Amino acid sequence: MAQTTDEIRGIGHSVKRKEDDRFIRGRGNYIDDMQLPGMLHMAILRSPYAHATLNSVDTSAAAAVPGVIAVVTGELMAQHNLAWMPTMSGDTEAVLVTDKVRFQGQEVAAVIATDPYIARDAVDLIQVDYDPLGVVVDPQSAAADGAPVIRDEKEGQTDNHIYHWESGDKDATDKAFTDAELVVKLDTFYPRSHPSPLETCGCIADVDPATGQATIYMTSQAPHAIRTVFALVAGLPEENIRIVSPDIGGGFGNKVPVYPGYVVATAASLLLGHPVKWIEDRSENLISTGFARDFHMHGEMALKRDGTMLGLRTSLQADEGAFHADAQPSKFKVGLFHIVTGSYELPSAHVVADGYYTNKAPGGVAYRCSFRVTEASYLIERLVQNAAYELGMDPADLRKKNFIPEDAFPYESATGFIYDSGNYEGAMNKALEMIGYDQLRREQEEMRAQGKYWGIGLASFTEVVGAGPHKDYDILGLKMNDGAELRIHPTGKAILKISAKTQGQGHETTFAQIVAEEIGIQPEDIKVQHGDTDNTPYGLGTYASRSTPTVGAATAMVSRRVLEKARKIAAHLLEVDEDDVEFTRPNFTVKGAPEKAVTIQDVAFAAYTNFPDGMESGLEGSYYYDPPNLTFPFGTYAVAVEVDIETGVWKVQRMVAVDDCGVRINPMIVEGQIHGGLTEGYGIAAMEQITFDENGNCIGANFTDYLLPTSWETPMFELGETVTPSPHHPIGAKGVGESATVGSPAAYVNAVIDALQPFGVTNIDMPLTSAKVWQAIQDAQAATA
Amino acid sequence: MQITVTVNGSEHTLDVEPRELLVHMIREDLRLTGTHIGCDTSGCGACTVLVDGQPVKSCTMFGVQADGRSITTVEGMMTDGALSPIQAAFKEEHGLQCGYCTPGMMLVGSALIEQNDDPSDEDVRWAISGNVCRCTGYMNIVKAIQAAAAATRDAAVPASA
Numbered sequence: 001m002a003q004t005t006d007e008i009r010g011i012g013h014s015v016k017r018k019e020d021d022r023f024i025r026g027r028g029n030y031i032d033d034m035q036l037p038g039m040l041h042m043a044i045l046r047s048p049y050a051h052a053t054l055n056s057v058d059t060s061a062a063a064a065v066p067g068v069i070a071v072v073t074g075e076l077m078a079q080h081n082l083a084w085m086p087t088m089s090g091d092t093e094a095v096l097v098t099d100k101v102r103f104q105g106q107e108v109a110a111v112i113a114t115d116p117y118i119a120r121d122a123v124d125l126i127q128v129d130y131d132p133l134g135v136v137v138d139p140q141s142a143a144a145d146g147a148p149v150i151r152d153e154k155e156g157q158t159d160n161h162i163y164h165w166e167s168g169d170k171d172a173t174d175k176a177f178t179d180a181e182l183v184v185k186l187d188t189f190y191p192r193s194h195p196s197p198l199e200t201c202g203c204i205a206d207v208d209p210a211t212g213q214a215t216i217y218m219t220s221q222a223p224h225a226i227r228t229v230f231a232l233v234a235g236l237p238e239e240n241i242r243i244v245s246p247d248i249g250g251g252f253g254n255k256v257p258v259y260p261g262y263v264v265a266t267a268a269s270l271l272l273g274h275p276v277k278w279i280e281d282r283s284e285n286l287i288s289t290g291f292a293r294d295f296h297m298h299g300e301m302a303l304k305r306d307g308t309m310l311g312l313r314t315s316l317q318a319d320e321g322a323f324h325a326d327a328q329p330s331k332f333k334v335g336l337f338h339i340v341t342g343s344y345e346l347p348s349a350h351v352v353a354d355g356y357y358t359n360k361a362p363g364g365v366a367y368r369c370s371f372r373v374t375e376a377s378y379l380i381e382r383l384v385q386n387a388a389y390e391l392g393m394d395p396a397d398l399r400k401k402n403f404i405p406e407d408a409f410p411y412e413s414a415t416g417f418i419y420d421s422g423n424y425e426g427a428m429n430k431a432l433e434m435i436g437y438d439q440l441r442r443e444q445e446e447m448r449a450q451g452k453y454w455g456i457g458l459a460s461f462t463e464v465v466g467a468g469p470h471k472d473y474d475i476l477g478l479k480m481n482d483g484a485e486l487r488i489h490p491t492g493k494a495i496l497k498i499s500a501k502t503q504g505q506g507h508e509t510t511f512a513q514i515v516a517e518e519i520g521i522q523p524e525d526i527k528v529q530h531g532d533t534d535n536t537p538y539g540l541g542t543y544a545s546r547s548t549p550t551v552g553a554a555t556a557m558v559s560r561r562v563l564e565k566a567r568k569i570a571a572h573l574l575e576v577d578e579d580d581v582e583f584t585r586p587n588f589t590v591k592g593a594p595e596k597a598v599t600i601q602d603v604a605f606a607a608y609t610n611f612p613d614g615m616e617s618g619l620e621g622s623y624y625y626d627p628p629n630l631t632f633p634f635g636t637y638a639v640a641v642e643v644d645i646e647t648g649v650w651k652v653q654r655m656v657a658v659d660d661c662g663v664r665i666n667p668m669i670v671e672g673q674i675h676g677g678l679t680e681g682y683g684i685a686a687m688e689q690i691t692f693d694e695n696g697n698c699i700g701a702n703f704t705d706y707l708l709p710t711s712w713e714t715p716m717f718e719l720g721e722t723v724t725p726s727p728h729h730p731i732g733a734k735g736v737g738e739s740a741t742v743g744s745p746a747a748y749v750n751a752v753i754d755a756l757q758p759f760g761v762t763n764i765d766m767p768l769t770s771a772k773v774w775q776a777i778q779d780a781q782a783a784t785a
Numbered sequence: 786m787q788i789t790v791t792v793n794g795s796e797h798t799l800d801v802e803p804r805e806l807l808v809h810m811i812r813e814d815l816r817l818t819g820t821h822i823g824c825d826t827s828g829c830g831a832c833t834v835l836v837d838g839q840p841v842k843s844c845t846m847f848g849v850q851a852d853g854r855s856i857t858t859v860e861g862m863m864t865d866g867a868l869s870p871i872q873a874a875f876k877e878e879h880g881l882q883c884g885y886c887t888p889g890m891m892l893v894g895s896a897l898i899e900q901n902d903d904p905s906d907e908d909v910r911w912a913i914s915g916n917v918c919r920c921t922g923y924m925n926i927v928k929a930i931q932a933a934a935a936a937t938r939d940a941a942v943p944a945s946a
Contacts, residue, residue, distance in 0.1 A: 020876040023884030024868065026819020026859030030885065033818035117804070198823040198831055198885040198919050249821065249885030250919045282824040504883030504920045672879050675922030703828030703917070711923040712914040716906075 003517065008585055010517025011731060014668035017509045018524065028247040031202045031219050036275040039204065040069055042265050043119035045109040045126050046288065047101035050359040050696020051148065052130035054097050061125040062111055067118040069272060071126065072110045072264055074098035082267055085233045088257055088475055091324035093362060095260040100133065102150055102322035103361050104696050105287035107260040112268050112276055135696040136160065139296060139317040139356035150322055150357040162324050162355035165333035168415045173350035176311025180302035184387040189765045190375045191689040192294035192319070194286055194706060195367040197503070199249025201259060201289055202279035205266040209273045215242045216266060221255045221501055222541025225478060227533045229258050234266065245531035251503035252680070253365035254290050256327040256543050283701045290327070290363030291690060294319040295372070299379045307393055309402045311348040312341055314379060318355040323362035327543070328371045329473045329480065335371025336464050338415035342380035343424045343462045343634060344402040349414035359696045368680055368741040370465040370544035381459040381746035385753065386762055396432060399460050400425055417464060419632045421724045423660065428460055430720050431636035431658040440640055448758060453643045455755025458636060461743035465735040466549025466631040475540060483537030484554035486515065486562050487620035490608040492601030493525045499539020500551040501531045505737060506669045507547065511555050513665050514731065518559030519566065520585030520600045537622055545735035548665070554625035556730040561621040566603045572612045573598045631726045631734035635659040637747035643755040648774030650752050652715035660722045662734035670736050671719055677740025678717050683709040685748035687767050760784060788852035792817070793861025801848040808832040810848030811858060819859035819888045823917070830916030833889035834858050840893045859888035862895070871895050871933035880929030882920035889916050894930035902938050904931060
């Protein structure tokens with residue numbers, strides 16, 4: 001796909017990453033690496049109860065510890081009207097508790113001290129008197145009559161129901177089910193997981209009481225949105241708020257929301273006149289910050305006996321925790337779940353969803369996923385496989401029979417998405433060929449005869465990313481559009497300022513390559529600046545695979561805007577009419593006289609030294625991009641597993657991933673993103689789950705209880721690609737950061753279920769621990785005995 | 786408590802509170818912030834350093850236990866301003882993304898290569914199994930460590946006369 005030369009290295013070149021130079025030397029600058037003069041340290045006291053009335057907080061012993069500067073309580077925050085804050089979903093969330101605690105781990109008080117060890121010591125000395133209340137840990141009991149009302153402080157809130165949301169055409173879908181020759185049903189629970197970036201969340205708030213300037217260094221994936229939320233929460237003038245996201249040690253959605261610790265640290269800095277640092281420990285991160293999923297799904301598919309899909313209906317219950325804090329577009333209460341028709345020509349679909357409060361941590365973020373697309377993809381891909389079994393068809397054949405054909409794009413789905421482009425059968429054929437599907441199926445039969453249980457699982461996912469067009473996509477009213485500013489210096493080097501914020505995705509390299517592609521300056525001569533709201537254009541940040549679809553597009557467009565001026569300057573230098581100038585990166589030449597040439601670097605110098613009369617000096621521009629549509633990456637994943645039926649242990653033998661994310665800017669980085677997503681998808685399928693006991697105690701508060709895949713368990717991956725450019729994106733790219741976490745869990749699970757077909761097992765909810773797999777085999781055997 | 790410790794070849798005499806963890810001594814007292822903290826419970830390996838050449842999760846030791854010992858952190862991996870083979874290989878093989886686990890991974894990898902200059906996939910995966918990476922999926926980390934091993938082997942072959 002490379003269009004530029006090896007010298008310029010624009011799109012399609014696996015340029016080594018610019019950011020690596022500091023990381024491999026231990027010279028990254030993460031939040032906890034920073035120290036400011038006079039800086040104090042904050043530690044938070046958290047509730048041991050999931051639901052309890054707060055009677056009193058006695059801070060006297062804590063305040064008496066030498067080195068303690070202040071103890072902050074909900075009462076103190078309330079005096080400054082900061083005890084509550086808005087969430088990303090327009091709900092409210094307690095900053096520090098004033099009335100009752102609503103989940104285990106909720107923030108009750110904070111100690112500010114000269115040393116982090118002292119702050120921790122003092123937290124243990126705060127005496128809190130609680131009266132425990134009844135606890136609700138799932139949406140079913142939240143909806144039950146007589147359930148304790150968790151949000152009793154909200155006017156008019158008399159139960160735990162948050163929202164009801166529907167999408168699609170109910171009547172048309174009901175008719176499809178009436179006409180159906182076969183209805184396949186699946187009840188499945190997508191468990192609560194946690195993004196768990198290796199670096200936890202934290203901040204240093206530095207408020208100057210003299211000037212009112214508030215600089216907050218913060219692990220934020222969305223610094224501009226955070227700045228606006230801070231202005232709204234604290235009533236501070238927005239021009240006096242500067243959010244700086246330094247290097248971030250992974251995000252995966254966990255670092256999108258505003259957390260109470262940020263607000264308390266900022267208030268403390270304002271009150272004390274010192275910078276205040278707050279760094280979570282791992283348990284705090286796991287029990288209190290943005291989780292993902294926790295989604296109860298019922299799906300039904302209507303089919304004809306020949307395998308033709310007629311309709312899909314789903315009913316969903318979302319466990320939102322104690323505060324509705326999903327980070328997702330305002331209009332869509334369960335995100336973009338209505339992409340649930342996936343890669344298939346489904347004439348009708350109807351989605352019904354209800355959200356509930358429970359006594360669990362809030363912050364429903366999408367762990368490496370664009371707004372519940374993962375749940376949607378999982379449900380349809382699991383349903384399709386079960387449908388194939390009921391029809392007696394091969395799961396690959398059933399998919400191919402129903403794929404949206406290549407010539408049907410742009411394709412309008414039953415729930416109203418306009419798919420931009422796709423070639424689903426092409427990606428599937430490639431995956432089947434790579435894994436040797438037909439041969440594997442034959443071997444599977446032979447193995448079964450020997451008492452060995454192999455399984456082959458497929459997932460042909462379609463994602464929807466790149467939110468989004470201003471008409472439909474906003475967070476708290478802020479349109480999900482993003483910006484880029486490009487300035488070319490006299491020596492021909494450039495600085496690109498973007499609203500996105502890398503957390504490991506390699507933006508400093510990738511975005512420089514987009515500029516290189518467009519205007520011919522080499523990536524190493526382009527510095528990419530991001531993460532500092534004072535020095536970058538506004539935008540809603542990096543999550544939901546939106547950086548390339550939105551900011552990547554803005555980068556291409558600003559480059560083209562700057563190039564227009566460069567062309568005028570080149571004409572001036574070449575002493576020809578602008579229409580006679582041709583641009584073949586990095587040279588401007590005269591049509592018909594290619595020996596007359598000036599480079600982009602010559603033009604940059606002239607922009608400050610020798611430009612036409614009447615022209616402004618300089619060579620720079622800015623662009624805010626409003627995407628005309630979302631983008632729809634897709635692919636097919638194929639997994640082969642072997643299940644030991646005596647123990648329930650399953651091992652991945654092969655994992656083939658064919659991704660089509662449109663044009664690949666830096667293939668090396670794209671493949672790295674896919675490796676990472678396949679691993680997190682494996683973690684979710686195999687081991688990652690945050691559970692709670694009936695008292696709301698969080699089980700999974702550290703890395704020995706919340707399991708992450710290590711090098712030892714993680715499979716090897718074989719990657720393939722097809723390239724179907726997005727027709728509406730300036731460089732044809734679609735975004736790839738989350739495809740593999742969206743697509744892969746269903747593939748792993750389908751493989752295990754496939755292996756257990758001789759026992760008639762139709763479902764095991766994730767994570768597929770060996771105990772659960774073993775139990776499913778026992779249950780299936782008992783049922784048929 | 787006063788201790789003497791050699792860090793990246795330089796001897797330091799420090800006054801350390803007995804309860805201070807080694808990782809905090811390295812990060813806060815010596816301001817070597819390339820050693821990271823990811824979990825507090827020895828589950829992630831982001832704080833791995835070499836103590837007398839052996840990989841140790843520095844949240845599992847107190848600073849005072851380092852008295853008289855030699856510690857290598859990521860800041861001590863370069864020689865005469867040149868990247869070590871493993872640092873170069875991590876960049877070349879795209880063995881890092883967010884960079885947070887990288888110092889620990891490189892130090893474990895370098896200790897492995899000291900013991901075994903031709904490690905198999907399984908050797909590398911076992912060696913780094915105490916270090917969590919959330920970004921890369923490990924494949925490129927394995928490749929990077931093997932590439933560094935190959936570079937180390939090549940460097941060890943005496944140049945022909």
